[in-house]
Every structure is written in C-alpha cells, then in structure tokens.
Amino acid sequence: MGRLFGTDGVRGLANSDLTADLALRLAVAAARVLTADSKKERSVAVVGRDPRASGEMLQAAVTAGLTSAGVDVLDVGVLPTPAVAYLTGKFDACLGVMISASHNPMPDNGIKIFAAGGHKLDDTVEAAIEAALHGDTGESLPVGAAIGRVRPVTDAAELYVTHLRTALSAPLDGLTVVVDCANGAASVVGPLAYRAAGANVIAIHADPDGLNINDGCGSTHLANLQKAVVEHGAHLGLAHDGDADRCLAVDENGAVIDGDAIMAVLAVAMNEAGELVDNTLVATVMSNLGLHIAMRSAGIEVVTASVGDRYVLEELRAGGYSLGGEQSGHVVLPDFGTTGDGVLTGLRLLARMAQSGSSASELAAIMTTLPQVLINVKVGDKAAVASSDSVVSAVADAERILGEDGRVLLRPSGTEQLVRVMVEATDLAVAQKLADSLAETVASV
Secondary structure, eight states: OOSEEEETEEEEEBTTTTTTTHHHHHHHHHHHHHHTTTTSEEEEEEEOOOOOOHHHHHHHHHHHHHHHHHHHEEEEEEEOHHHHHHHHHHOOOEEEEEEOOSSOOOEEEEEEEEEGGGGEEHHOOOOOOOOHSSSSOOOOOOOOGSSSSEEEEEEEHHHHHHHHHHTTTOOTTTTTEEEEEEETTTHHHHHHHHHHTOOEEEEOOOOSSSEEEEEEESGGHHHHHHHHHHHHSSSEEEETTTOOOOOOOEEETTTTEOHHHHHHHHHHHHHTTTSSSGGEEEEEEOOOOHHHHHHTTTTTTEEESSSHHHHHHHHHHTTSSSSSTTSSOOOOOTTOSSSHHHHHHHHHHHHHHHHOOHHHHHHTOOOOOOOOOEEEEEEEEEOOOOOOOOHHHHHHHHHHHGGGGEEEEEEEOOSSSSEEEEESSSHHHHHHHHHHHHHHHHHHH
C-alpha cells in the first residue's frame, strides 16, 4: 500500500478514495498517536472544515473516531485552516483536524492534522499514524464516561479575527478592497477581519452552498477579481483558496500580484521595521529568479526550501526566521501563525499600503518577474532520468548559456512519473528554446 499522507494531509475524491470509514479510522489512529504522551485527564481536539458538502459527512466521521478514542472534540465549524491551527494552540488541544481539499474542486476533500500547538506533522509522526491505522494495537476503546464529548465553539470566528488584529501595524481606514472568498472557508471571517481592521470591503464569491467552492473563483481563477477591482475603483483585490491558507492579490489596475511579489513587499516592510530576522526570507525552489534579484538589491538574504509549505515551515523553524512562503500564495509569518494564512497575508499587505501611502502597483514594482517556462515530461523512471549523464550535461550547457541572467531547475514530481523542466531567463524566447531542448533530452532517456 502506498503512503497515505501527501504533502498536505490525506486527500482524495470524497466517498471514493476518502471514505467516512477511512476518516473514522484515521481519526482513531491520530488520537492514539498524538495523545499518547498527554498527562491531561481529558484529551481535547479542535475540528473544523471548509463548506464543501462532503465535509459534513467527513467531519461526522472524524468526530466519531476521536470521541470513540476518548478525545473531547471542540467543533469550531466552518473556518480557514490557519484558524483551526491557531485555535488548536489557543485551547491547548492535543491535536487539531481540518477537513478541506484547499484549492481542489468540490468533489475532492482532505484531512489535515495538526499536533499540539497547531503545528503540522513531521514525516515520523505521519508514519506512526499510518502504522496505527493499519496495525492491530489490541487496545480497547473507552466506555461510559471515558468516551469523548462534543462541544460547539460558538465564538470561534471572533476569537480568530481578534487574533488577526494583533498582527496589524496600521489601520486600514480609507482603503477599499475586493475580496474573492472562493465560496470557501473565508466567506464569513475574511470580510469580517478586513472590515474590523477598518477597510471598506466588497466581497465576491462569498455565498457557499456546499457545491460551489473554488468553482471559477478564488486564487486559481483571478479573472472575476481583476474585473471587479477595476469596476469598483478599489485599491486592491485579494483572492483566497477554499481553506484560505493562500492569498494572491490584484493591484488597482487589475494586474496580478503573485506570492513572490507579496513576499517581496512584506520582506522589505519587515526589514525596515526591524522585524525580519537575520534579514532573511524563506522561499522555495519554484520562486522566480526575479524575487532573488529584488531581495539582493534590498540587502535581504533568501533561503531556499523544497516545494511545499511544510518545507518552508521546517526552514523557518530551523533558522528562527520570521517570513517565508511560496509563489502560489502560501505566506507564513511565524510570529502570528503556524501555517500559511491567507487572511493574515492580505491584512499585512493592506497595512503596508496604508503605512507607506503607496499604491499596490507601486509596492509590487520592487520585483520584476522574469519569463518562466515550465514543461512536464512523462518518463518511465523519474529519479533515474533526472540523474542521467545526458540530462546532467544538458542542464550544465543551458546554465552556461544563461549565466547570471537565468536559471534551470529539473525536479521529479512528488506524485507522478514526471520530470518538471523549468527555465527562467530575461528573454522569453531564450527560456522557451532552452526548455524545449532540455525537455527533448529528458524524454529521450
């Protein structure tokens, strides 16, 4: 059997790959592993979800699994993933569970599990949970008063919004923002948080019905947001994904500001305020070379992590750094959260605008995105192909041609028999020519 956990929890087609039975057994296994060393008389878990229809079924199964293992459940309802992580720490819970498939389409769903403090699980803990799921522990389940109880947390959204306000460096009075909530978990708390900070908020795609999450909207479909920003004459547009751990932006002219540019803006702001630990930003190997150039000009170091916000988090923890993220819009501010937080990111970007008096386009101009060509090549053995002599030689030749004006990245896919060929250059035609040539070499191995 393949590994159950992916790069961000357990995910699949709801009621097919990800069944209620699997969710229940996974919850029991997680409870046993994550409460094993607890000294508490009663172990507690925080459980939340995004609004997709299958979340109701899966939350019921997860809750049944946790309570059957003797864990009390605090039901926080529909909230963003970072809110569940925050509340896991605030309530001193042994674990937290978020039921969401993030930016995936509605038929999919997923189960993200947090350890105490709201931290994502490392590989060893995930392996222990999988072992507990598949093994026969021989442990009996509790009975009587030892069975877990369920309590709804009616003020969960307010607690989260209050927490977000502590991260603001300036009020947002006078700023108008269009917020695309992706018909997802941010549909209530997103507009609530921006309004509480003083902004004039125009919310779009904020009417979830369980079936319309991420449907032509949110951080993966920006066209409607771009149009709305221009039509309303707004200062900024913000787009979240289904569980609101991502944020992408649109400037006052309708131009997209991606995660790299957002990180560049926030890094400079934090550096000026003395908040950027060791003058260092953590990005991933997929961040555009333009980010590295912009940060070098600003006197900021860039530490590079593997793709995935969990690896960004690992680098942040290891170095004690204060800002990291991904091109996709996962931005992590460890002083205020243990995971990517889209609403927090939006608030900080708006605060920079308010504080500096600069428009979104002026702030984003700090970084010039270099042309990037990405080609996915199907192969028989991705590891062998990526390390073959002919491919290594071809990469070296391309790097010599580019010099300091570009870069090459060959990366085996984490889930498929693919090698991803990426080339960046100051000239798109050069990037395309080199990428095509490298892709041919990869395919021929």
